[in-house]
Amino acid sequence: MTTPEPLAEVRDLHVRFVGRENTVHAVNGVSFTVNPGKVLCILGESGSGKSVTLRALMRLLPVQAKIEGTVRAAGRDVLALRGKALRDLRGGEVSMIFQEPMTALDPVYTIGQQIGETVRRHTGCDRAKAWARALELLELVRIPSAERRLDAYPHELSGGLRQRAMIAMALSCDPRLLLADEPTTALDATVQIQVLILLRKIQRELGMGMIFVTHDLGVAAEIADTVAVMYAGRIVESGPVGRILAAPLHPYTAGLLASTVHGQPRDRDIDAIPGSPPDMRRLPRGCAFAPRCSRRREGCLATVPPEHYPEPGRMAACIAIEKHAEDTLLVHG
Amino acid sequence: MSPLDMSPDLDPRDRGGEQQPLLIVRDLRRHFPIKGAGGRAVKAVDGVSFDVRKGEILGVVGESGCGKSTLARLLLHLIRPDAGELVFDGDQVDAPRGITVAALRRQAQMVFQDSYSSLNPRMPVRDSVAFGPFVQGEPKAKAREIARDMLAKVGLNPDQFGPRYPHELSGGQKQRVNVARALATNPRMVILDEPVSALDKSVEAQVLNLLRALKRQFNLTYVFISHDMNVVRYISDRVLVMYLGKIVELGPVDEIFSHPRHPYTRALLASRPSMDPARRMEEPPVTGDPPNPIDPPSGCRFRTRCAYSEPLCATSEPALSAMGGGHIAACHMLDPASGHSAAGAMS
Numbered sequence A: 001m002t003t004p005e006p007l008a009e010v011r012d013l014h015v016r017f018v019g020r021e022n023t024v025h026a027v028n029g030v031s032f033t034v035n036p037g038k039v040l041c042i043l044g045e046s047g048s049g050k051s052v053t054l055r056a057l058m059r060l061l062p063v064q065a066k067i068e069g070t071v072r073a074a075g076r077d078v079l080a081l082r083g084k085a086l087r088d089l090r091g092g093e094v095s096m097i098f099q100e101p102m103t104a105l106d107p108v109y110t111i112g113q114q115i116g117e118t119v120r121r122h123t124g125c126d127r128a129k130a131w132a133r134a135l136e137l138l139e140l141v142r143i144p145s146a147e148r149r150l151d152a153y154p155h156e157l158s159g160g161l162r163q164r165a166m167i168a169m170a171l172s173c174d175p176r177l178l179l180a181d182e183p184t185t186a187l188d189a190t191v192q193i194q195v196l197i198l199l200r201k202i203q204r205e206l207g208m209g210m211i212f213v214t215h216d217l218g219v220a221a222e223i224a225d226t227v228a229v230m231y232a233g234r235i236v237e238s239g240p241v242g243r244i245l246a247a248p249l250h251p252y253t254a255g256l257l258a259s260t261v262h263g264q265p266r267d268r269d270i271d272a273i274p275g276s277p278p279d280m281r282r283l284p285r286g287c288a289f290a291p292r293c294s295r296r297r298e299g300c301l302a303t304v305p306p307e308h309y310p311e312p313g314r315m316a317a318c319i320a321i322e323k324h325a326e327d328t329l330l331v332h333g
Numbered sequence B: 001m002s003p004l005d006m007s008p009d010l011d012p013r014d015r016g017g018e019q020q021p022l023l024i025v026r027d028l029r030r031h032f033p034i035k036g037a038g039g040r041a042v043k044a045v046d047g048v049s050f051d052v053r054k055g056e057i058l059g060v061v062g063e064s065g066c067g068k069s070t071l072a073r074l075l076l077h078l079i080r081p082d083a084g085e086l087v088f089d090g091d092q093v094d095a096p097r098g099i100t101v102a103a104l105r106r107q108a109q110m111v112f113q114d115s116y117s118s119l120n121p122r123m124p125v126r127d128s129v130a131f132g133p134f135v136q137g138e139p140k141a142k143a144r145e146i147a148r149d150m151l152a153k154v155g156l157n158p159d160q161f162g163p164r165y166p167h168e169l170s171g172g173q174k175q176r177v178n179v180a181r182a183l184a185t186n187p188r189m190v191i192l193d194e195p196v197s198a199l200d201k202s203v204e205a206q207v208l209n210l211l212r213a214l215k216r217q218f219n220l221t222y223v224f225i226s227h228d229m230n231v232v233r234y235i236s237d238r239v240l241v242m243y244l245g246k247i248v249e250l251g252p253v254d255e256i257f258s259h260p261r262h263p264y265t266r267a268l269l270a271s272r273p274s275m276d277p278a279r280r281m282e283e284p285p286v287t288g289d290p291p292n293p294i295d296p297p298s299g300c301r302f303r304t305r306c307a308y309s310e311p312l313c314a315t316s317e318p319a320l321s322a323m324g325g326g327h328i329a330a331c332h333m334l335d336p337a338s339g340h341s342a343a344g345a346m347s
Helices: A050-056 A082-088 A110-125 A127-140 A159-170 A189-206 A217-223 A240-245 A251-259 A321-332 B066-074 B101-105 B125-135 B140-153 B173-186 B201-218 B229-235 B253-258 B265-268 B311-315
Strands: A008-018 A025-032 A039-042 A063-071 A094-097 A177-181 A210-212 A226-231 A234-240 B022-034 B040-052 B057-061 B083-086 B107-111 B187-192 B222-225 B238-243 B246-252
Touching: A025 A050, A025 A063, A025 A189, A025 A210, A025 A234, A039 A217, A050 A063, A050 A210, A063 A210, A063 A251, A082 B066, A082 B311, A094 A159, A110 A127, A127 A159, A159 A189, A177 A251, A189 A210, A189 A217, A217 A240, A217 A321, A226 B253, A234 A251, A240 B107, B022 B066, B022 B107, B040 B057, B040 B066, B040 B083, B040 B246, B057 B229, B066 B140, B066 B187, B083 B101, B101 B107, B107 B125, B107 B173, B107 B229, B125 B140, B125 B173, B140 B173, B173 B201, B201 B229, B238 B253, B238 B265, B246 B253, B246 B265
Parallel strands: A039 A210, A039 A226, A094 A177, A177 A210, B057 B222, B057 B238, B107 B187, B187 B222
Antiparallel strands: A008 A025, A008 A063, A226 A234, B022 B040, B022 B083, B238 B246
């Protein structure tokens, strides 16, 4: 079996926001690949660098962002693209859906106009064809009475329909890679699950690769093939979603799982992770999670922990892992 | 043991005794008229009645637009109700021979979702915490002392964090300050409107633990509003489910989660992600969004998204029927005499 060329390949990505007074180290050496037809979930809390990583794949970062490393998406060297080539990539082979459809859609154009504009920009077809394509897309994302909705303005749609319309726009040029930045976080519970199921179906039907950023373990469980857990701008653990949820290796992942209220006994306190995430302007020298970690030992703060691969397809960056993994292997072996 | 650590029946402010609900809400109603819409209105809270028992945590759940935040504000008269009454520990609020709104607010406080916008950005947080007791008549020095004490009780070192301004604190720290401020006036009841929704998951757990500890320490009663069924299951004693301005179900937390009776409650519970990739849902439990609260559907408001909807549901509004054990729900299928073809089958 030959390995397919990955759809997205990020190597040693660093993103710094350089300000007058200080520099925010948002992403500090992130590497991953996404193959066609696969869904990678980047899981992390606010400030972990998950959205910045995602935006780097389309170069949607402000000018003061200093980006280093290798970013390849849909076969292109994204960091080398300029001008028209970059605009062709965005919304063409790679497209993105955002958390807030109300701000991502233009309030003064109808849904049909906005989708049609994207189609015409990338395919060069005429208005009638673009309109027909827009209708087809609204039907694909299962918007009821699609024909009527083409003439609707974003404010005339409910939150769930707006999010579907944004997904339709992102799919308009058959992207090979779909980037999703917390697209269900602002939605109500009964609507969130509808949109997740829809995204998964469309992703499977179209065979797209997808990178899905979320802070919610439950959402990751519904949509991911693999999960990369980010903390303070680094991936601390990655692997198949089932393995990560069933047997987390990194103390941060384990802490997140233990502190989720899902299925928590009511008569006991939750095992919360103490403290709060580090200041991204002044990161500790070694493991950024060490100050909050219950398994902290000497050496954690000396250097950034190296990546360990205790099982096929799994990575965890923690110096306590090696030992831990050996123990597990002994038990199972 | 501080003088605050006493059981509810020893609280000198207790008037009605243990059996008297701390708050009785009767037929509370608030519509927001829309300008230029020919008398149409958002029926945010449309005839809601329930009790809050002494010492309990009553969870209120529902999706956006169901009126849960309006309800929270009505309970403290931050928004004036159009109709309905509030009875706090036996005394009617804002009525002759009752207690004034100011007196209610001395005994009930609120914590909002947005921890930043609910603090004065130009005031060090210790002053924000001291403001309540000061306004309620404590001398300045005493108010400051209370603020120091409360900051310490919510886990913030008063010397380190007291002089800081809100923008110098993290989301979790700001929410701790808001809790300290709410408790500084020594209330008996706290209305918490989505207090952990804006927080990261690891911080959410810390704040939930803190809220539970403070409730025990100060013998508080909580009304806890949330959209997150998992949070509500963890923290509540009883759960109230709202849909488009109405109560659709109310009952003890274990009953609601193990035997939900209303199709909407079932849908809410079924919509929770499973946390297990091997048990992913293939079809959503319900379709569509919650309808616009301006023109809610006639009859049962959930009928437009309900799999069991029949013509009857459009013409007749289901009443809350009791199922024993304090569990009530409003669905025609629960009323054997309603005429719904599945009536009685669900009970």
